[in-house]
Amino acid sequence: MTQPATGPDAGEAGPQSPEETPESPTAAAQPPAPAGPPSPGAGTSARNRRGEPRTYDFRRPTKLSREHVRVMQIAQESFARQATTILTTFLRAGARLELVSIEQFSYDDYIVTLPDPVFISTFSLEPLAGKGLLAYPLDIAMAVVDHMLGGSGSAGQPNRPMTAMETTITNHLLNRLLDEFATSFGPITELQPALLGHEYNPQLAQAAAGSDTVMVATFTMAVGSREGEATLVLPFSSFAQALNNAASPQLSETALAKRKRAAEALSARLNLVPVDVSVRFAPLTVSSADLLSLAVGDVLLLRHPPDAPLEVTTNDVTFAYAIASNHRRRLAAAIVPTPYAAAKDSA
Incomplete structure (x- = not known):
């Protein structure tokens, strides 16, 4: 029996020796290897580069566009910088607030992410409708009070609602933070936020309806040696128009001039648009039976x-009054003063 050869076939190219150059006959005789199907690993790496699939809920479509996120990010990062300064000054200790992400949630989906208990502050957004919400861990809130009273904040903090004195001290800091919040959002819209109250159970913090879309800015919050996650929640519907205005690019003088000329041309052409006008008596109401029984001569x-x-109308809208007349053997309508105005003048 002949043993089958296990080495490379004579017609196949083996490993190139250091002495063999591309110019050698052996190398020149080798045809290029055909491109085979991609290996399973190549497709996997391509999918990894594109990212994992994400769930999309058609009942709650995405409303926060990339431009909205960019505008919000600028405002929230500005607020985080100012809040860091305020916290450091008030607490006389190391403090930090850093923006992590800005996402869209329904209010119900956001609430279930909060621990219980948690420190929640709600505030108004005058002149906009709706409420804002600021939430951060309760132990950090108690440590803030400890620092403001001269303590170190490193001791164990109570896990309970704040007393009246602790709430008053916290409100002083939160009102200062809301002032910085209004300043940071000034380029988007004018705000006059006002603190409304506090809550410790997320299910009792009624800042929005459960299905309302909210914008959730997540921050890393550190006070002394304590670190946690803080969230600032704003209703999307209240900020939608302001975000659209802020996200639109600024027009140049040339573009503004073109837009002005287009508006003037449109206004001039509107005066030449034909409009159907009717002159009619006061409408009459009849029953269906009388309408169906009408015959010639009735x-x-x-x-x-x-x-x-008579009423002069267009598209069923009365805009003038007239009396029947004639002009060059044709029926006509002479415009007269509004009856109500005439009665008012006579009175």
Whole structure:
């Protein structure tokens, strides 16, 4: 029996020796290897580069566009910088607030992410509708009070609602933070936020309806040796128009001039648009039976007063009054003052 050869075939190219150059006959005789199908690993790496699939809920479509996120990021990062300064100054200790992400949630989906208990502050957004919400861990809130009273904040903090004195001290800091919040959002819209109250159970913090879309900015919050996650929640519907205005690019002088000329041309052409106009008596109401029984020769009483003017209408909208007349053997309508104005002048 002949043993089958296990080495490379004579017609196949083996490993190139250091002495063999591309110019050698052996190398020149080798045809290029055909491109085979991609290996399974190549497709996997391509999918990894594109990222994992994400769930999309068609009942709650995405409303926060990339431009909205960019505008919000600028405002929230500005607020985080100012809040860091305020916290450091008030607490006389190391403090930090850093923006992590800005996402869209329904209010119900956001609430279930909060621990219980948690320190929640709600505030108004005048002149906009709706409420804002600021939430951060309760132990950090108690440590803030400890620092403001001269303590170190490193001791164990109570896991309970704040007392009246602790709430008053916290409100002083939160009102200062809301002032910085309004300043940071000034380029987007004018705000006059006002603190409304506090809550410790997320299910009792009624800042929005459960299905409302909210924008959630997540921060890393550190006070002394304590670190946690803080969230600032704003209703999307209240900020939608302001975000659209802020996200639109600023027009150049040339573009503004073109837009102005287009508006002037449009206004000039509107004066030449034909409009259907009707002159009619006061409408008459009849029953269906009377309408179906009408025959040639029947008379309908219009019940229009003989001295009352007719209505001049377009698209069922009355904009003037007239009396029947004639002009060069044609029926015409002479415009007269509004009856209500005439009655007012006579009175």
